[in-house]
Amino acid sequence: MLYVSLMGVVLLCGCSHGESEPSPPSGPDTVAVIVQQVQQCSRLYTTEYHVHKVVTATDRTTLNIGNGLEFDVPGYRKMIMPIDATLKGYIDFSGFSQDNIEIQGHRITVTLPDPEVTLTSSRVDYDNMKEYVSSYRSRFSSDEKNALMAQGREDIVASIPSLGIEQSARVNAVRLLVPIISAMGFNPRDITITFRRDFSADQLVRQLD
Secondary structure (H helix, E strand, O other), rough: OEEEEEEEOEEEOOOOOOOOOOOOOOOHHHHHHHHHHHHHHOOEOOOEEEEEEEEEEEEEOOEEEEEOOOEEEEOEEEEEEEEEEEEEEEEEEOOOOHHHHEOOEEEEEEEEOOEEEEEEEEEEOOHHHHEEOOOOOOOOHHHHHHHHHHHHHHHHHHHHHHHHHHHHHHHHHHHHHHHHOOOOOHHHEEEEEOOOOOHHOOOOOEEEE
């Protein structure tokens, strides 16, 4: 089972803007200034998701007595492990350059890098973890619990493309950058912000801490 809660927009970058009135765009220096302003954002975290994953494991053991015969060992083991994780969507502007900007008259088109996602933290909710062990069976070992947690992390990572986090990262990046470009003298209706291309699930999950 997987539960997701979308937290408020997280805008963590070094962008700073003055309060002066914007002047009309003029000359090639306009592009250089925009690049400088955007690069100050380096890595823009725009979206944060909290994910709750419940991983279960049921273990029954069989005993092989030869001649192709086997029977179930009495008893069973079951583990219910809740895992809480935090995912953050961001856009990395470290490689942003003049090649990402095209100006035609008073119109400007900015092509942004693809959004990326990082799993910033994960932990087991030990208060709600349940373990059921019947007679004749041993409890789950530390290695087995670690393997179950690793499985939960893998399941969370596999679910990332279906959560829509990359779309949230795109939308929130646009909301931040339009005022920056408007401050350079461009009318918001003359600003077009696009993304480089569509990308696969493997390309979305760039970093996992």
